[in-house]
Amino acid sequence: MASTTKRRLSLTAILTDGRIALMLPLGFSSGLPFLLVFSTLSTWLREAGISLTIIGLMSWVGLAYSFKFLWAPIVDRYDVPVLARVLGRRRGWMALAQFGVMAGLVGMAVTGPQVSIPLTIISAVMIAFFSATQDVVIDGWRIDAAPTERQGMMAASLQLGYRLALLCAGAGALYIAELVNWPAAYLSMAALMGVGLVGTLLAPRIDEVRVRKNPPFAQAIIEPLADLFQRKRKMLIPILALIACYRLPDFMAGIMANPLYIDLGFSKADIANISKLYGVWIGIIGAFAGGLALTRLGLWWSLLIGAAIAAGSNVMFSWLAAGNATLTGLTLTISIDNFAQGFAGAALVAYMSGLTSPGFAATQYALLSSLYALPGKLIGGASGAVVDAYGYPVLFTGTAALGIPLVILCLIVRRDTLETVRQKEEAEAQEASAPMAAGSRA
CATH class of the missing domain: 1.20.1250.20 (MFS general substrate transporter like domains)
Structure with a gap:
């Protein structure tokens, strides 16, 4: 410890x-x-x-x-x-x-x-x-x-x-x-x-x-998948569910964010300046904050916080639509949302990276990163229909509520996450000490 x-x-x-x-x-x-x-x-x-x-x-x-x-x-x-x-x-x-x-x-x-x-x-x-x-x-x-x-x-x-x-x-x-x-x-x-x-x-x-x-090519395809199943077994199901749903609130809300801004009367210049320029840098700050949290709090706590704030930040869009459509309100909404998404993105990248094995890193990470984006692209297409039927507040409140099952999934994978970090740290320590041991023998 x-x-x-x-x-x-x-x-x-x-x-x-x-x-x-x-x-x-x-x-x-x-x-x-x-x-x-x-x-x-x-x-x-x-x-x-x-x-x-x-x-x-x-x-x-x-x-x-x-x-x-x-x-x-x-x-x-x-x-x-x-x-x-x-x-x-x-x-x-x-x-x-x-x-x-x-x-x-x-x-x-x-x-x-x-x-x-x-x-x-x-x-x-x-x-x-x-x-x-x-x-x-x-x-x-x-x-x-x-x-x-x-x-x-x-x-x-x-x-x-x-x-x-x-x-x-x-x-x-x-x-x-x-x-x-x-x-x-x-x-x-x-x-x-x-x-x-x-x-x-x-x-x-x-x-x-x-x-x-x-290796033979067929082996090169099968081994990375077999390695994941062998290491995680039944725990792989909640792990994959967490990865698939972790950015789902962001994908669903993101599709309807710009239409919301237009419907609330913001100009294209306002959207460009606050969302596309200012918001990008806030997102980068959030990503660095997530990276720092990983060094101070550890992987699991960063993952949990990212899941909670990234989903919860969608409440700000409902707040914006509920009579707060001012430039100050837009700036505050984009600040909270982009910071939270940047933080969560850094935590998810670190989590998926930690699930890979040496020698299989590129293949396993490519599979996991494709998985996290796919549900959002598929389900996000229905976000417009939800807005047409029930309005913006229902959509954004619903996407914020997705944080509840995400937090539960984080709790389910907690022990596995902590064990994975411990095993990786031990492997890295052994790898670092190997050259020193070889030098002392020489």
């Missing part, structure tokens, strides 16, 4: 951890391609006179992000020829994915919708595929590189880099396209991918010891 307390209170060591700083460029590289195959690309396509039908179909390239777990076992268990010998398995895949995104962005700039729509689609698919692959390998490296109690800060640092990249790929690309042209915008974004490549080269090479050797 003493060693655990010491690790949790070592705040200075965590804040000066170079691995946390490295998540900034890696998060930037992860976030940069996202808008370039979605809203930014849609703007270019529409400006080029492409039909709305084709623009809508182009959004399907985003399925790569939802189904990345299908090829995550390859990232986990196989080496990239040449690059793996130079950089190691994880960093080799990072570099390959980043070069792939760069090539897709250059291809988009060279072709573009004015030249060839089929080639533009191929470039977009290429960008999305390698971007999703990069997310898989960055998550795998992050989990292998740092212990569970530091995963919250790692995730918060990654989110900061990710949000900065969204500003570049969104507003930045539009400014360049306006001042120069669209090909220049996409070439500039390809050059900015070099930020992530620098992060890859600076990242410690940690996977040679912890990642298993190349």
